[in-house]
Amino acid sequence: METEVLIAGAGPTGLVLAIDLARRGIRHRIVDQSERGFPGSRGTGIQPRTLEVFDDLGTVDAILDASGLVPPVQMWQGTERVDTWHLVEPADESPGVPYREPRMLPQWRTVEVLHARLEELGGHVEFGTELTGFTQDADGVTGTLRHPDGTTSTVRAQWLVAADGGRSTVRRALGIAMTGTEVVDPRPTLIADVILAGADRHHIDDEHWHMWTKGELLALRPLEGTDTTQVMASFPDTEGSFEAVGKLDREGTERVISERTGLRLEVAEVRWTSAFRPRAAMAERFRSGRVLLAGDAAHVHSPAGGQGLNTSLQDAYNLGWKLAAVLRLGAPDALVDSYETERSKVAADVLGLSSRVHAADRAGNRGLQLRGKETHQLTLGYRESPLSRELRREIPEGGLQAGDRAPDAPCGTLAGAAMRLFDAFRGPHFTLLNLTGAPVQAPEADWIRMPEVVDAHGHIKEAYGTGLFLIRPDGYVGLATDDPADVAPYLAELAGV
Structure with missing residues (x-):
């Protein structure tokens, strides 16, 4: 194969996937038919969960420096100011939530930050290069590329990811219909x-x-x-x-x-x-053989509530580690099926939320309604996923479970230095968190880390409870168990050995 993953589209979705693959050493090409990145401000809201994704990918500082908090709304009647109010509700103060409030940043600037990070990792975008067609077989995809000078070439890849937007040419070529298409608001x-x-x-x-x-x-x-x-x-x-x-x-x-x-x-x-x-729609499936849909190619949202860009970025974040597991760990291709299983449910739920927020905006007398904590995407998870194994005998009511987002927590190193749990999670690895109170043998695999942390103030215990927790590379609890013997079979199944 000339490359392992071909990405069509260098918007936020394609760039996040490229960054995640680059840091894992996965050979990829990312092409975009435009001469430069997306030029507009659409997709300005960045939710707290997405800030956590940026933290892991190494871009959060640049995003925080460039962005601002959601400004208060100044209502006018003609030339007179009449009222001021806040549009968003921050998350509750919690040791497990490092970023409590959404940020605002023009999409073109987000794209610039992501592009710069990709180049830091040795990657680059092939601008002015269009994927004009492709064929696929059991082993991979052959794509035809048209370059800026009008010449064409072919590229052979094991996987093709369509991140080419709501009018995705890849999705249309596959004949995948958009289901549940709804005009949220007929007004242009x-x-x-x-x-x-x-x-x-x-x-x-x-x-x-x-x-x-x-x-x-x-x-x-x-x-x-x-x-x-x-x-x-x-x-x-x-x-x-x-x-x-x-x-x-x-x-x-x-x-x-x-x-x-x-x-x-x-x-x-x-x-x-x-x-x-404004409309809402979702692709009837996110995978067709060796081709996967991500971002707006898989689902389109009303802009109300700032959900579309965030959901799209997290598609890529969910997909990156799974492709890497198949390509590097020998995991079965079936692992990639969990991408659609997990993300299609999230997308359907978020589509409903965006449409409800839009309807409330339209019905309200202040123009836009308060965006509550449900828009932060911190409570989205995968409890029903086949990758989520909750094996503990006792779970406190309302407690963390397999499939949930893994919370952050202030803690320390054995040497006495301050750190956060997210410092241990950061990177392309799985993390095994031992909260059993007894020694546990670390797995013999270089793609899993078992950090030694000091929970001096009990924040980790409060957030997680008791047990062994295997944290996926995308920051969700894959396995929760009381028995260390459950870890090896779970890892073996995940890697297909």
Whole structure:
């Protein structure tokens, strides 16, 4: 094989997968038909669980430096400020949750951070390169690539991952239908990144998300670390309205802003624009032979609640270690089937959440409703997965179980240095956490670590309870047991030996 994994699409989903494969030493190619990364701000919300993913992948510091907290909403009636309120609810303070609040960052900047991390690991994106077709057999996939100069070539890979967006050409070539397709809101919506000028530009301060809701919604949000403002505007659903919104130019966008705000604002430049109707849909399957769908190629969401980008990134995070286990540990291809089993249920649940939040926004009289803790994605898990084994005899009511997210906890090393449990989890390995109170022999495998930590303040015990916990590379509890003899058979089954 020329490469092991071919990734079509270098948005956040494809980049996260490429980063995860690169740090595992998996040969891959990632291609994108655009000349550069995604140029727009769409997909600005980064949830606490995604920050934990970025922590593991080595990008969280750059994301935190570039991003900001979700700003309070400033409601307007015409040219008058009338109310201010907070849009999101932070997670409860807990030693197990290191990142309590969502962050905001334009998607293009998230892509830049991820791209830089991939290059640090020795990878690169082949921009201007389009996957124009592919065939597959029992052993792999043969793809046809068109390069920037118009020439074509073929590439042979063991797996193809389609991260090529909601209009995925790979999904369509496979004939995989989108099921449950629902127009969440028939009204066309404009989203644009613009440079604002004019006499009243100073009223659009960087500390607020400015909204007008009399009639159709207009929202203006200065984007973190830039001179750009994101414009979001909904329009009545009338014949030809979607096409008209899609054709709005600089003057048209300026006119919409002026009419709805009454402020003397000028649009000096439009840097990116898109028109869409919020909808929800999911692919009827996420795998077809040696081809896998991830991100928007597998599910599309309303932007309400900031779930789409986060769910997509975590598709890649779930898939990376499983492909590596098949390619390096000799795990059976059936392990890859658990990707669809786990992520399709999560995607269906999150689609429902996004649609409910959108409906509440539309029905509310303040434009957007409070985003509760269910949007943080910290409680999503895989208890029903075939990879989750809960074998303990006693589990406290409401306690951690196999399939749940593995919590963080402040702790220490044997040498007395402070650390967090996530420091032990960070990296491409499995982690065996011994909370039995008795010595346990560490497994003889270089892809598993058994850290020695000091739980001086009892935070680990409080979060986990008693037992042996095998933490998957994506931060979920795979096995929970009282008996060390259960570990070897679980690992043997996972690796197919």
